[in-house]
Amino acid sequence: MKIPVPDVLLPADELGRVHFVGIGGAALSAIARIMAMRQLPVTGSDDNDTPFLAGLRELGVTCHLGYDAAHVGAADTLVVTTAAREDNPEVLEGRRLGLRILPRSAGLWSVMAGLRVAAVAGTHGKTTTTSLLTSALVAAGADPTYAVGGVLAGTGHNAEVGVGDLFVAEADESDGAFLVYHPHAAVVTNVAADHLDVWGTEEAYHRAFDDFADTVDRDGFLVCCIDDPGARALAAHARASGLRVVTVGLADDAEVRATDLAFEGASSRFTVKRGQDVLGEVRLLIPGRHYVVDALAALVAGLELGHSFEGLRAGLEAFGGSGRRMEAKGEAAGVRVYDSYAHHPTEIAADLEAARGVAGEGRLVVAFQPHLVSRTRLFGPAMGQALGVADEVVVLDVYVARETADPDVTGRLVADAVPLPDDRVAFVPGVDEAALELAARARTGDLVLTLGAGSVTEVGPRLLELLAVDG
Structure with missing residues (x-):
C-alpha cells in the first residue's frame, strides 16, 4: 500500500497515540521501539509473530496478531507498512475515523526530528554498513540513536535511543523513503537497478539516488563507494551540485582506500590509506570483500563526523555482525550453517564469494528463496547464474510478500538457470522440503548457506535439528 507523505511532518511527541500497521517488520518495529523508549503511547498489529515483537512487548507495547479494525482503539496516528493490502481493516478504520495516516518514512522522520541524521543508503549493504557505523560511533563515544533494518549483534535490537545528538538510520530507497530524511551526512554503498516495480526504469532508479544526494545538508557530506559505477556517477553528480563528497573503496582513485586485504576463515x-597516508589497520570478525568496503565507508563517515580513527576502529573490530547478514546459525554433524539476506544477483555473488572463503576445504551448499515476483521476473536467470558458484543448490519457490503470485514466475525460473549438473540442483516448494533436501545433500565439512529475504531464514534451524537427529 502506498501512503502519501504529508506536506507537514510532525515530531513523534506531537503524533498522539500511535498505532503501527505491520509493527512486526524490521522498519516499523524500529520506529515503534524508539517511540516506546521515549515513553510515547504505542500499539501495533501484524499477521506474523516476528522476533522483533518480543522486545516491544518487554517495553509494554501491545502487539496484536492479525488485523482488525478494533485494534486501532484510541489511536490518533497510524504508521503503515508498505506491505499492507489496500483492504487492510485497520487502515480502512483509520480513514473512516479521519486519523493521521503516515508511511514508514514519515514515521521514521518523526523520531529523527531535532537530531543530526547520518543516513546510509544503497542498493546493497545498507543494513551492514548502518550497523558498522553504529558500532563504530558507540565505541568512539558518540552514543547515537539508531534504527537499522536488522538486529545489531552487539545489542540484540534493531533500534536504541542514545543521549547524543546523532541519529544513524538505514535509508531505504525501495519506495522512495530515503527522500524524506534530509540528512546531515549520508553514505551510499552502491547504485544498481532494483525495485523496478516501483521506479519503472533503471534510469529513474538512478535519478532517485541523485535526488537523495540533493537532500543532504549543504554543510554536511556524502561518502560514496566508487568501486561501484552507479555510486561513482552519483559522487560526480553530488560534487557538481556543491556537496562535499568523500570517495572510498578499493579503486586506486578513491580518496580513502582499503589495501592489503587478507581473509582467513570468517575474518x-x-x-586504510588516505592518499599516501596510512591511517592504520582494521581487523573484522566478518568475512568477504564487500564487507571490507562497507566497513571502510562506515569508518570514513565516522571520521568526517569528527571521531578518532582509534575509537572507530575499536567499534568496527568488535562488530559481530547483524542479523541475517552472513549470520552463523550453528553446527551439527560437522556441517556449519549460515544465513544471509541476499536476494539480488549482486548480493548473491558477494555472499557466495565470502562463504567460499569460510568453507575452506569443505563444499558450499546453498538454499536460495527468490523474493518478490517482480524481482524474480527481472532477475531470475541472473540469480541462477550467480548461484552456480556453489557446489550444490536448492531453490525454493518465490516468496510473494506484498505482491500477487504469478504461475509463470516461480523458483523454477532460477533453478533452471543454475549452471550446474541437474543432480546438483533441486527445486522445492517450501521451507520444510528445503530442510529435508539440504539434510540429504550435506555432509561433514560442508558449509550450508541459506539466502533470501523471506521465510528461508527458517530453513537453517530446521536443518540443524535434522542433522542433530541423524548424527
Whole structure:
C-alpha cells in the first residue's frame, strides 16, 4: 500500500497515540521501539509473530496478531507498512475515523526530528554498513540513536535511543523513503537497478539516488563507494551540485582506500590509506570483500563526523555482525550453517564469494528463496547464474510478500538457470522440503548457506535439528 507523505511532518511527541500497521517488520518495529523508549503511547498489529515483537512487548507495547479494525482503539496516528493490502481493516478504520495516516518514512522522520541524521543508503549493504557505523560511533563515544533494518549483534535490537545528538538510520530507497530524511551526512554503498516495480526504469532508479544526494545538508557530506559505477556517477553528480563528497573503496582513485586485504576463515583485515597516508589497520570478525568496503565507508563517515580513527576502529573490530547478514546459525554433524539476506544477483555473488572463503576445504551448499515476483521476473536467470558458484543448490519457490503470485514466475525460473549438473540442483516448494533436501545433500565439512529475504531464514534451524537427529 502506498501512503502519501504529508506536506507537514510532525515530531513523534506531537503524533498522539500511535498505532503501527505491520509493527512486526524490521522498519516499523524500529520506529515503534524508539517511540516506546521515549515513553510515547504505542500499539501495533501484524499477521506474523516476528522476533522483533518480543522486545516491544518487554517495553509494554501491545502487539496484536492479525488485523482488525478494533485494534486501532484510541489511536490518533497510524504508521503503515508498505506491505499492507489496500483492504487492510485497520487502515480502512483509520480513514473512516479521519486519523493521521503516515508511511514508514514519515514515521521514521518523526523520531529523527531535532537530531543530526547520518543516513546510509544503497542498493546493497545498507543494513551492514548502518550497523558498522553504529558500532563504530558507540565505541568512539558518540552514543547515537539508531534504527537499522536488522538486529545489531552487539545489542540484540534493531533500534536504541542514545543521549547524543546523532541519529544513524538505514535509508531505504525501495519506495522512495530515503527522500524524506534530509540528512546531515549520508553514505551510499552502491547504485544498481532494483525495485523496478516501483521506479519503472533503471534510469529513474538512478535519478532517485541523485535526488537523495540533493537532500543532504549543504554543510554536511556524502561518502560514496566508487568501486561501484552507479555510486561513482552519483559522487560526480553530488560534487557538481556543491556537496562535499568523500570517495572510498578499493579503486586506486578513491580518496580513502582499503589495501592489503587478507581473509582467513570468517575474518578479514585491511589497511586504510588516505592518499599516501596510512591511517592504520582494521581487523573484522566478518568475512568477504564487500564487507571490507562497507566497513571502510562506515569508518570514513565516522571520521568526517569528527571521531578518532582509534575509537572507530575499536567499534568496527568488535562488530559481530547483524542479523541475517552472513549470520552463523550453528553446527551439527560437522556441517556449519549460515544465513544471509541476499536476494539480488549482486548480493548473491558477494555472499557466495565470502562463504567460499569460510568453507575452506569443505563444499558450499546453498538454499536460495527468490523474493518478490517482480524481482524474480527481472532477475531470475541472473540469480541462477550467480548461484552456480556453489557446489550444490536448492531453490525454493518465490516468496510473494506484498505482491500477487504469478504461475509463470516461480523458483523454477532460477533453478533452471543454475549452471550446474541437474543432480546438483533441486527445486522445492517450501521451507520444510528445503530442510529435508539440504539434510540429504550435506555432509561433514560442508558449509550450508541459506539466502533470501523471506521465510528461508527458517530453513537453517530446521536443518540443524535434522542433522542433530541423524548424527
